[in-house]
Amino acid sequence: MTELTKEFYEELVEIRHYLHQHPELSNEEFETTKFLKRKLEEWGIAIVPTSMKTGVIAEIGDKSNGKVIALRADIDALPINEKTGLPYSSVNEGIMHACGHDFHQTSLLGAAKILKENEDKLNGLVRLIFQPAEEVQGGAVEVIQAGHLEDVQAILGFHNHPKLKVGEIALIEEGIMASVDQFFIKVHGIGTHAAEPQLGVDVPIVISTILTQLQTIVARNIPAREAIVLSVTHIETGQAWNVLPDDGFFEGTIRSFNQDLRKETKQRFVKIIENTAESLGASVEIIWGSSAPVTYNCPKLTKIVVEGSKKVANVIQATPSNAGEDFSHYQEKISGVFAFIGTNGEEGANGWHHSNFLVKDEALPIAVNYYVENAFHVLDNFLV
Ligand SMILES: [Zn+2]
Ligand SMILES: [Zn+2]
Structure with missing residues (x-):
């Protein structure tokens, strides 16, 4: 030295x-x-x-x-x-x-x-x-x-x-x-009066259902000995207590140490978001941001x-x-x-x-x- x-x-x-x-x-x-x-x-x-x-x-x-x-x-x-x-x-x-x-x-x-x-x-x-x-x-x-x-x-x-x-x-x-993947998700529903949800597609419900489903990836699809993190860090939708909004947005990140599991996680991620949104009548846009291996x-x-x-x-x-x-x-x-x-x-x-x-x-x-x-x-x- x-x-x-x-x-x-x-x-x-x-x-x-x-x-x-x-x-x-x-x-x-x-x-x-x-x-x-x-x-x-x-x-x-x-x-x-x-x-x-x-x-x-x-x-x-x-x-x-x-x-x-x-x-x-x-x-x-x-x-x-x-x-x-x-x-x-x-x-x-x-x-x-x-x-x-x-x-x-x-x-x-x-x-x-x-x-x-x-x-x-x-x-x-x-x-x-x-x-x-x-x-x-x-x-x-x-x-x-x-x-x-x-x-x-x-x-x-x-x-x-x-x-x-x-x-x-x-x-x-x-x-x-870890590897880093950044995601931005836009959710499109149909806005309506809060008192008449049957006339629209409820974006807050779509987002919260997606978020809950996403947690099953780490809990149920990834072997317990492997480290994968999936965090949703920012959600935005709606502006008033009596209006169901047209659109919403959320973003976050996926971290991993294993290239294969990283790929698998991203595939499950896309599938859950698309299928959940579809089942509730909404549509989504999935945008991948910056990443690092x-x-x-x-x-x-x-x-x-x-x-x-x-x-x-x-x-x-x-x-x-x-x-x-x-x-x-x-x-x-x-x-x-x-x-x-x-x-x-x-x-x-x-x-x-x-x-x-x-x-x-x-x-x-x-x-x-x-x-x-x-x-x-x-x-x-x-x-x-
Ligand atoms: Zn630094
Ligand atoms: Zn830093």
């Missing part, structure tokens, strides 16, 4: 606090992009031209031996009002780094500087991906479409983890985060990253999370490993996307070295 000098650690803390104070929403990370470029240029690191409107791609080392590894950090924030009361709280009203992506990008910046200082020892090329728009599940696809993954053989990323202590890195072979850690690469991470921290077995990650899109193309790095560990620490979400700066050296040690270790041992 490379010890960070006191000055460098303090510089990174300052960078993290600056980024925390100036969060930007997905696809709008313009100032963040400028800031990252300025830092990388200051440290003599080559920026790669890109067609992406936000985000930064940079490179260290050379690929004359054909070896290329990518290190990825996401850079976007969330539409949340910060309530931490920190002296470096967000100055951008209604926007907060409540998922800790300020921590991720600072860690990758720190790693970039150390890797640049040790460039002559690198056994290949390291591509740094400061990815935009993770929260809307679109950024990874943008990076891939811009061609930045084409010559890459392995990719590493991580997410901070508030439930894990500083000094812990959690890894697991295979699925570490399972964040699947390549077992062979995970073993190498476990070895590399042991030089940096206490490596523990990860408990998979039902949250999703668009890092999974990279792993569909090439071998990738995604870790959880402990950043809090206090009793009752708030989770991701909470207005009181906190990350401890003391975890920065661990995350920096997760990237640095594993970049070296993977270039030396995985890519041959």
Whole structure:
């Protein structure tokens, strides 16, 4: 593990606090992009031209031996009002780094500087991906479409983890985060006077019947040992106590760790909605929103990253999370490993996307070295 000098650690803390104070929403990370470029240029690191409107791609080392590894950090924030009361709280009203992506990008910046200082020892090329728009599940696809993954053989990323202590890195072979499917359902009935329901098709009854039926998928169609989540999170219909509305709407998400069951769940989902609506005289439109596959850690690469991470921290077995990650899109193309790095560990620490979400700066050296040690270790041992 490379010890960070006191000055460098303090510089990174300052960078993290600056980024925390100036969060930007997905696809709008313009100032963040400028800031990252300025830092990388200051440290003599080559920026790669890109067609992406936000985000930064940079490179260290050379690929004359054909070896290329990518290190990825996401850079976007969330539409949340910060309530931490920190002296470096967000100055951008209604926007907060409540998922800790300020921590991720600072860690990758720190790693970039150390890797640049040790460039002559690198056994290949390291591509740094400061990815935009993770929260809307679109950024990874943008990076891939811009061609930045084409010559890459392995990719590493991580997410901070508030439930894990500083000094812990959690890894697991295979699925570490769930697949994500987002759905929007429009329900069309026939509006009527509340006193004359026989003249219409009652949309509130159609929606509530569908919702109850949908819960039978997880309860009755999926083997009990498998983890599938189906949540309806938002329903809208009607505006008055004495009017049955024409239309309604509901949306939500499906999470899974198993590709076959994901497919089966979606099929049952469509069937239940269509058949239930039809049986009650209504019609539906089913619209699928953004999606991400399972964040699947390549077992062979995970073993190498476990070895590399042991030089940096206490490596523990990860408990998979039902949250999703668009890092999974990279792993569909090439071998990738995604870790959880402990950043809090206090009793009752708030989770991701909470207005009181906190990350401890003391975890920065661990995350920096997760990237640095594993970049070296993977270039030396995985890519041959
Ligand atoms: Zn998030
Ligand atoms: Zn996140």
